[in-house]
Amino acid sequence: MKKFDFEEERVKQEIAKLGAKRVLIQLPEGLKPEATRLANIVEKAGALPIVSADPCYGACDLATAAAQSLNADLIIHYGHAKLLKHEPVPTVYVEARATVNVDAAVEKALPLLEKWRKIGLATTVQHVQTLDEVREFLLRAGKTVIIGDAGRMNYPGQVIGCDYSNAKSIAKEIEAFLFIGGGKFHALGVALSTSKPTIIADPYEKRAYSINEEARKVLKQRWASIEEAKKAKIFAVLVGLKIGQKRLETALTIKEKLEKTGKKAYIFAIREITPEILMEFPKVDAYVNTACPRVSLDDASKFQKPVLTINEARVLVGEISWEELCRKGLFES
Amino acid sequence: MKKFDFEEERVKQEIAKLGAKRVLIQLPEGLKPEATRLANIVEKAGALPIVSADPCYGACDLATAAAQSLNADLIIHYGHAKLLKHEPVPTVYVEARATVNVDAAVEKALPLLEKWRKIGLATTVQHVQTLDEVREFLLRAGKTVIIGDAGRMNYPGQVIGCDYSNAKSIAKEIEAFLFIGGGKFHALGVALSTSKPTIIADPYEKRAYSINEEARKVLKQRWASIEEAKKAKIFAVLVGLKIGQKRLETALTIKEKLEKTGKKAYIFAIREITPEILMEFPKVDAYVNTACPRVSLDDASKFQKPVLTINEARVLVGEISWEELCRKGLFES
Numbered sequence: 001m002k003k004f005d006f007e008e009e010r011v012k013q014e015i016a017k018l019g020a021k022r023v024l025i026q027l028p029e030g031l032k033p034e035a036t037r038l039a040n041i042v043e044k045a046g047a048l049p050i051v052s053a054d055p056c057y058g059a060c061d062l063a064t065a066a067a068q069s070l071n072a073d074l075i076i077h078y079g080h081a082k083l084l085k086h087e088p089v090p091t092v093y094v095e096a097r098a099t100v101n102v103d104a105a106v107e108k109a110l111p112l113l114e115k116w117r118k119i120g121l122a123t124t125v126q127h128v129q130t131l132d133e134v135r136e137f138l139l140r141a142g143k144t145v146i147i148g149d150a151g152r153m154n155y156p157g158q159v160i161g162c163d164y165s166n167a168k169s170i171a172k173e174i175e176a177f178l179f180i181g182g183g184k185f186h187a188l189g190v191a192l193s194t195s196k197p198t199i200i201a202d203p204y205e206k207r208a209y210s211i212n213e214e215a216r217k218v219l220k221q222r223w224a225s226i227e228e229a230k231k232a233k234i235f236a237v238l239v240g241l242k243i244g245q246k247r248l249e250t251a252l253t254i255k256e257k258l259e260k261t262g263k264k265a266y267i268f269a270i271r272e273i274t275p276e277i278l279m280e281f282p283k284v285d286a287y288v289n290t291a292c293p294r295v296s297l298d299d300a301s302k303f304q305k306p307v308l309t310i311n312e313a314r315v316l317v318g319e320i321s322w323e324e325l326c327r328k329g330l331f332e333s
Numbered sequence: 334m335k336k337f338d339f340e341e342e343r344v345k346q347e348i349a350k351l352g353a354k355r356v357l358i359q360l361p362e363g364l365k366p367e368a369t370r371l372a373n374i375v376e377k378a379g380a381l382p383i384v385s386a387d388p389c390y391g392a393c394d395l396a397t398a399a400a401q402s403l404n405a406d407l408i409i410h411y412g413h414a415k416l417l418k419h420e421p422v423p424t425v426y427v428e429a430r431a432t433v434n435v436d437a438a439v440e441k442a443l444p445l446l447e448k449w450r451k452i453g454l455a456t457t458v459q460h461v462q463t464l465d466e467v468r469e470f471l472l473r474a475g476k477t478v479i480i481g482d483a484g485r486m487n488y489p490g491q492v493i494g495c496d497y498s499n500a501k502s503i504a505k506e507i508e509a510f511l512f513i514g515g516g517k518f519h520a521l522g523v524a525l526s527t528s529k530p531t532i533i534a535d536p537y538e539k540r541a542y543s544i545n546e547e548a549r550k551v552l553k554q555r556w557a558s559i560e561e562a563k564k565a566k567i568f569a570v571l572v573g574l575k576i577g578q579k580r581l582e583t584a585l586t587i588k589e590k591l592e593k594t595g596k597k598a599y600i601f602a603i604r605e606i607t608p609e610i611l612m613e614f615p616k617v618d619a620y621v622n623t624a625c626p627r628v629s630l631d632d633a634s635k636f637q638k639p640v641l642t643i644n645e646a647r648v649l650v651g652e653i654s655w656e657e658l659c660r661k662g663l664f665e666s
Binding site for chain 1 (some may be wrong): 365366369381382385387388396398399402569579581597599600601603605611613614
């Protein structure tokens, strides 16, 4: 298990402060193995712990409906920073900062950044506390370093699966991004949003590598999906049922625009967008996904039909060009 | 596509009567291919149709939360009879009665019923309208026929995935059951609930066969699951988040009883119980499922850990014996 700060003392204090008697524990998939241990902490603090077993990929999916349905008086949401402006159920966010040292990975990234002098930094909430030290390191190596803060995220330099505003806000000033974190998911988002060379420094694997070839493949695939969707006659516009993913008005607008171009479009409400669920609708030729855009991008090969994002649907109906979308970045909102 | 009565005229009338402007359409998996056609009917009636794409296996899973979240003023629920006593959102049930003729299948069942004279009838809501004619046929063949009505279902002889009270209410008076319907799912439930010889007359495949060998296999597997769970140290008691499957108080009682026998037990809230979701919790040795008992019984081979039903947990803690549970029927509540 990777090591993270679960802020056990603060959790106990928050439970005591609120006098919470029934606490819903929500964890992303990577932290779910910790569920029983974290439940023990809640129990010792005098509350009944209920673990939300449902999939959770972001703070957009805060389990408020489950909490209300179970009369929980507190949600402890692990692994993501606060995203919703207002929570209908009292919520404590435990960001699960990683305790792993990033030095070795950043050192290995240095040769890959050789060609560029102006470097932008980006990371997930797990590693935001390392950005200052990474900046110092790069400065000593003769780089200019910029950390973006567009004001939408909780921390400068922080990105989440669908929001790269911090990276985009500095894209014009830098030559390449250094992303600190494990896996390709968020770094891919940086590359797709900014079209900048993006190097991953992965502190878990203690290695560094470029994500740009992957980003090129994704772009190629997205273009092909839009082209395929152009031939589609019947569309379903997906409305997410997760609290931070519900965009019914946007979906209705897209339906209208599709129908103006001669397509037939239906509104589908959905919680988890999976290939299995969409396969139940053989008469639908293509989907527009107004919920989580990463489902469209990252799982594309698993879906039998095109599943466009909101922005890709705007390309489809001729509102913007593909080139313009690429220039603005796939996650522009 | 099998043929069903979608009651299109009544749907239009109900929409007009309620003045519904936004209608959530909910369908079980088998009817989902009809979604776009049924949406067209709603649209022609002057309302915005929204199709619930989420999995739906019963009227216990009425999409009231989705409807409320999307401000739908009517749910049209297809394929199941009313189950909840009260719906928080106005709901029209379209039972999707099958139009298929059952004569050929029932004729083929006759030789399989040769040994028995007193026959009980059971079926799903799709075929309840055929029971009178099936009874007439069996009477002419010299049988005594009984159709049970325990008062819990909407129609005499009707069974649903988790409620066989109509079959059980006559089990002592009959020698064998004839089940009218497609697939093994409901007939298996009849056999498991009554321990009676159960013959399926499948009108879609126009064939008849016994389900008792399958039932014996399921019982053997369930016994093995209970035995395996006896060795487990850490349990998670699953509470379903679907409106008709939520049994938090029962789950809390089971947790308490498990802990009295020296086990450690946690409460997990869950929407869809799948092997993938449970695999995220390697520290849990066994589950008790207070949501849909059929997930435990029918998907047992897919789960890596025992997933006991409420009744099986009662065997585990020594409240009743396995033999007693088999005698009472697996779905006794």
